[in-house]
Amino acid sequence: MLGDITLGQFFPGDSPVHRVDPRMKLLLTALYICLTFLVKDFIGYGLLLALLLFCTLLSGLKLKFMLRSLKPILMIILFTFFLNMFFAKGDRVLFAWRFIVITEESLYFAAFMALRLVFLILGTSLLTLTTSPIALTDGLERVLKPLKLVRFPVHELSMMMTIALRFIPTLLEETDKIMKAQAARGADFDTGNLLQRAKAMVPLLVPLFISAFRRADELAIAMEARCYRGGEGRTRMKILRLQAVDYLALLLFLALLAAELLRQRLL
Amino acid sequence: MALIDLSEVFFQYEGQTEEDGAVRGVSFGVNKGEWLSIIGHNGSGKSTLIKLLNGLYLPTSGEVKVEGISSAAEDRIWELRKKVGMIFQNPDNQLVATVVEEDVAFGLENLGVPPLEIQGRVKNALEKVRMGEFAKHAPHHLSGGQKQRVAIAGILAMEPEVLLMDEPTAMLDPSGRKEVLDTVLRLHEEQGITVVHVTHFMEEALAADRVLCMDEGKIALSGSPREVFLNIGGLHALGLEVPPMAELSLRLRKKGLRIPETVMSIEEMTEALCQLKSAI
Amino acid sequence: MPIEVSHLSHVYMPGSPFSASALEDVSLRIEDGEFAAVIGHTGSGKSTLVQHFNGLIRPSQGKVLVNGLELSDPKTSLKEVRRQVGLVFQYPEYQLFEESVELDIGFGPKNLGLPKDEIAARVRQALADVHLPEELLQRSPFDLSGGQKRRVAIGGVLAMEPSILILDEPTAGLDPRGREEILSLIQGWHRKGRTIVMVSHSMDDVSRLAERVYVMSQGRLAMEGSPAEVFSRPDELLSMGLDLPAAAKLRAELAKKGFALPKGIHRMEEIETALLAFFLKGGAA
Incomplete structure (x- = not known):
């Protein structure tokens, strides 16, 4: 039952966080990312942590889910940490052995960089956990709309994302079926060395590709029969209108940004 | 005047000649409010024929006209496709969106209908196929029959003149098949929607007003279901199924039982046999 | 040796929010050389059940014994089980992948590690078994017609020379002519001594071919018996969302009107004979 695995990690709900307009969420995420790069000390991270905790509590998500996204x-976080710890420069040496030197500054810097990564991931996870992929696609199409002026295929891109989201569960289910059918003919997907395993994938991948192309072909015909002719002159059913909750969220984020900037200026 | 008019339509796939083409000189009309079923075995040209009715395929020669618009008129093809909606065989490969209501809205969005109107029409269309409660569901969690009903709602929302169905039940189980057929039958009776239905299930064509039998790209038999399905010799020659009760009644008649020649369904057979019994 | 299932239960994705019971305490026995049909509504557990017969799903609760092989025993070789039990899935043509019909049918035997000449012999035999001409051997399976593709795919399973052949909806999506062809092939393999297990939605096909019918409903074995026994319980079948073969339906309708024909009638020939007996021999029924 591969088909039941939901794509991304969307966690349905009806909290204020869930209700924020996807366009606004994308904007706020961008603001949040800026903020993580602006922060210069651990007090700044404290501020970010407070914001994250507040949003998570408000969204009704369990902290466990947030942490799971890390x-x-x-591995990347640990790698960043150790890399910085060993190679960042500093004066107050804590530990030295041959060419490995750990200084107080490098330790501080390593922790700082690792935390930045952690905060980046946690923030964007909050976005994907509380926004359905379809709303995200929709929001992205509308936020990117100005790029149409420079001939960026905004509509095409979002249509591709929608179709991909629609067909991933179908193709996963199909993968499951074909694997079983080939296993019934004695195919073995699990044993052997890397080369043998790669070779064993052929009886799975060929039918899967053929099926994907057949589906694409049929879908194209069905879309044409329903008068699809690209983004030109197309309307959308959903009207996205900013609500009070959107403005409140924006206000909160802007206030935080201002506070952090002000604090840095005063120090 | 007929809603759809075909005159001397030929269609050849690449590499085919006029003699072995998929459709070879077919002429007929589809009347407003009628249910037309097209039957035939695989490769008889029935699926090609239905794709000619909304300009997905263009005739190699001859003409297809929908309310006077020729399918070959490139500048009016969208106008024509709005009038002639189509449901396909594979329920999965015609749903575009990840949410049911978004999918039903797809055609209307393509037509540039204003958002508020789309919302009303989508709701309405989903009610008509009795899928209203599934508006927010993901299509891949629905059964085959439910997916087909969503596809039908997507077409109904566009308010077409004709609903084309290309073997819409071929991949469904019996209950899904019944679900889809009952839905279309109800729409046909209550809303008077015109239906052109390609199928290889003989029993589904019994509901039609008129039946066309395709064979080797031509119309081999045509008439009311009764005329076509009681032509047992003709059906056998074409390699098509005969309604089991028609076959049984023929066999019983041959043995001397007085079963009327018009018996086709189980109800009719039951009635005929009971009458015969009470006459003893 | 037969298929023996005892107290088999199966839960999908146990411990997750999607957890669902697919099989509940199923026990049955399919004899050697029998033509068994498994019927049931979509989601009744019939596909899950037959996937246990060749070890695609290992029994988590209960036992499955096939040809003396205990499938719940982790030491049992799955390869051996799959050699003895062939499983043809729904729409098997979607599993074709090789460049030629010969290579595709040979895929199973090759996985069994058979020598080249043995593989070649089996491929030819399988092709003959599905009534396809040898000219097709070098053709790409993707150039064939729908019905031919299906027969090549079934041939790919036959080439493993299983003593038990399971077919899940072998006629789905075919036109009447194609259905007839496949059914008569299956009937032929059964006559040659193979055990056949056919999962089907078509009551008419089951009535015509099966010797024993297993009815699944909501993960349980709801009924079991000869077609005559099963199809003489129309109300129960209808309540499980199942239909009747045309002849059984006619018999049931007649019975409602007080016209009783012998019990257990489910084939067209049978009802014809019964009616002729009733009317021509003076109401012998």
């Missing part, structure tokens, strides 16, 4: 990139 798991896939744990």
